[in-house]
Amino acid sequence: ILQSHYQQIRITFDYTHFDSLDPQYKNHSSLLRSRILPDVQNFWEQALRVARLPTALKINPEFCPYYTSTTHIEPGIANTDLVIFLHANNEDVCGQNEILAAAESCQKDQYDRPTVGITYICMDEMDINNDKGIDEIKHLLIHEVAHILGLRAADMAFYRYRNGAPRTPRPLNLTEVTCVDGRNATVQRPAENTLQMGFTNRGNRYYELVTPTVQTVVQNQFNCFEMKGARLENQFEDNCFGSHWEARLFTSETLSSVATPASHYLSPLTLAALEDSGWYIANYTQASISPFGHGAGCPFVENDCIVDGEVPNWGKDYFCNDTFRDGAPIKCDPMHRYMSRCDLVDFTDYPFNEPPFVPPGTTYQYFPENKMLGGLLHTADYCPMYSLIVVQGDKELDCEDPEINAIINAAGVDTFEVETFGANSKCFNSNMGRPLCMKYHCNAEQNKVQI
Known part of the structure; x- marks a missing residue:
């Protein structure tokens, strides 16, 4: 497929299931429709280009029984490349411990690119009472849409080269493999050019994505040019290989398994993985450098x-x-x-x-x-x-929160005149008994952070 054929991806969210929600979730639903999901949609539409579907997207009910209208089957949904059905408070998902949301794809195009997905949102876990909580939900759903787009263990065997040829030979065969938790499973295993198994120096098994752009990005991230790829999470995953970046290395990355305000950096690594799927061309200006371990060298990775x-x-x-x-x-x-x-x-x-x-x-x-x-x-x-x-x-003491001054004082801790709290502030360790929140500026010419 020629690069000139790639255009901005078009994403459609289907909110129909929200209409039958209990009235207590009216504000949640309204906020998702009017503010959060439009931001999520805009982020991914700016981040990825795709070979657009030439005709209406027709839902196959055999694979995706989530459709909300028979018109989704025939004549289909026009002017879209990805349809995501939204469900709230699914008992199977939200009944699990501390689950905030989950997502999966259920239908692919002729090149195996996911075209239909479903996202389950646990509204009882949503904090919609302040901007910080709303921002958390937005980043959570950016994370879930990445899974639908193809960053899942189940999709990696379907990745392709840029010319459309499959990275893993077809037909895909079931193979018995040893999973990260030590159990044996029969799965569609991605080829060695995509996924490889390794062990830490303590003998813990992991799998890593070793596609070319991912390898380049991860070597640059850590300044470690011995790395073959990006390690996937090897603990408490519900699949054989892992569908998140390893939190030991990527704890600040949006696609790690860590859900905190510190993990809001969707880095070039995630976009590289989606680009190496063969389905997308990434716009790396949408990415943010993940600060955890950035430039720390091979000892950070290996020791x-x-x-x-x-x-x-x-x-x-x-x-x-x-x-x-x-x-x-x-x-x-x-x-x-x-x-x-x-x-x-x-x-x-x-x-x-x-x-x-x-x-x-x-x-x-x-x-x-x-x-x-x-x-x-x-x-x-x-x-x-x-x-x-x-x-x-x-308490979370967030230097970017303009209200943090009151929280610090309520905890019996004095603030200092030199401190500034707000969007342009960062935390700096000091010899004054605690860190300071200071306004900062990145001086690109001198390659320095100025306070």
Whole structure:
């Protein structure tokens, strides 16, 4: 397919199921329709170009029983390249622990590009009372649409070269493989030119996406040119290979399995993966550099985050070994937006010790004197970091929040005259007893951050 044939992707959301929602969700539905989903749609339509469908998109009810009108079957939905049906409060999805949303595709075009999908939204988990909560929902749904577009383990065997030839030979055969959790499964395994298996230095199995653009982007991200590809999440995934970026390496990336305000960076990596699917041409101006581990070098990728209970020199900007307690040091999170505390806890007496907060297994234990110590974020391989996970009711201290001044004062902490809170501020560690929120400016000519 010639690049000149690619045009901005057209996305259609179907809101019909929202019409039958309980009245208590009226505000949720209205906000999704009028503000959040239009922003999500605009983001992806600006981010991707596609070989547009030449005719109306006809829903196949055998594969996608989510259609809301028989006209979706015949004559079809005109002027669109992707239709997404929206469902709210699905019991199978929203009944699970802390699930905010889920998504999948159900129909493909002749080149295997997903053309129809469904997104399940758990409205009881939505905070629509402030701009921060609304922004969280927007980034969550940007994440879910990426899965529909093709960033899922189930879609990787269908990826193609730019000329349309399949990366994995056809017909696709079922193959028995060992999954990241050690179980055997019979699946459609992507070819080695797309997905490869590897092991960490502690023997933990993972799969990584090794397509060409992904390899280039991930090497640049970490300044580590030994990397073959981008590692996929290997814990608590509901599939064999992983459908998210590994949180140990990509915790600030939108397509990691971490759902916090710090993971709002849809980076060139996600766009590279979608481009390497063969279905899209990416507009990388829509991407943001993911700050976690950026330029940190190969030791960040290959070595333990904690060595004999201590933070290695290369990891001091990202990891920590201060056990969480009242009076524990407050420092900036790795993204320099929040004041936070180290999320290292002793799982023996952690008061909220329930799933997903389970103790680290043998290959995730970094403290020889106490094997029950670990970071709360299990998907980050229990590496402790200055985290936004709310621990024992701790407040999120967001330097970009203009109202944070009152929260800090209410906590009995004085603010300093030099501090500024708002959209143009970041968190900077200091020798004044806590980090400071300071207005900053990126000086491109000097390649410096000026305060």
